Amino acid sequence: MSREATRRRLTEKQADTVDRLTRAALEVLSREGFAGLTVRMVASTAGVGTATAYTYFSSKEHLVAEVFWRRLAATQPPLADASDANSRVVAVLRQIATLVADEPALAGAVTSALLGTDPDVSHLRTRIGIEIRKRLMDALAPNVDLDIVETLELLYAGALVRAGVGYASYTEIADRLEKSALQVLANPEL
Template sequence: MSSATSTRQAETVERVFAAGLAELRQVGHEALTVRSVAARAGVSPATAYTYLASKNHLFAELFWRHLAVTPAVEETGSRVERVQAAVRSLTTRIAEEPALAAAVTPALLGSDADVERLRLRIGAEFAARFEAALGDG
């Protein structure tokens, strides 16, 4: 695969996810379809399904991406204060996108294999942040 092809694919993926978030904000998680996301992204439904197994997969991926850019908590203060700051940071970040929070909750409870992989990554991210807040010892 050429670098132009992989660059084009990466751009397409980003367009699909950006369209997914915009569509979610506009119509909500119940009305959203992968077809409507594809139309908003300017790609065919088949192309969208190349990157998304389902709308639950979309919601989990959007949540993961949203969570992954949450800033790390400073390493000052007591362990309790650092854990409190980590929880505050994560909950604030989640509350910034109420439509996404509403969509991801039922999505993460599903049995879709692609969602399960993301659920594990999301859980690992939470655990890593709490471990970092707790520090050594």
């Protein structure tokens, strides 16, 4: 069975290599931080040749963005059993905001990586954005207002950048994001 990666479809063996690289990236990040992380170091930790690693990841930013994408994709959206849309939206935003909260090295690296200009990062940024938009729209259903969705996306993106640059912890940002989202939802004209 093949699985899709950022740059191409993968065989089972290739998917295993990519999995090893993404796990090794987390290990290297925790030791070296984003500034010290290199694709070469990750390849060595994963027991993979550097050229092989570059076959899958064009840069360290691409590698870290892939780690975040995989984490997001593997996380099921909060259950939609809340009766009101506001509670569902807040649950989605809180889940996304705290996705990397317990891993400060990864959190900072994700912020740096997703702001990069690498075309493979751009592709992942789009995939991540589409997934988050889908989750927000599902939470707002059946009364989806695209202006509200876009405002919530701006709130979430700004909040994560603030957390990523260290203005507040991800937990504090999640709390602030909840308050801001509820203000927008209560007064869509803001």
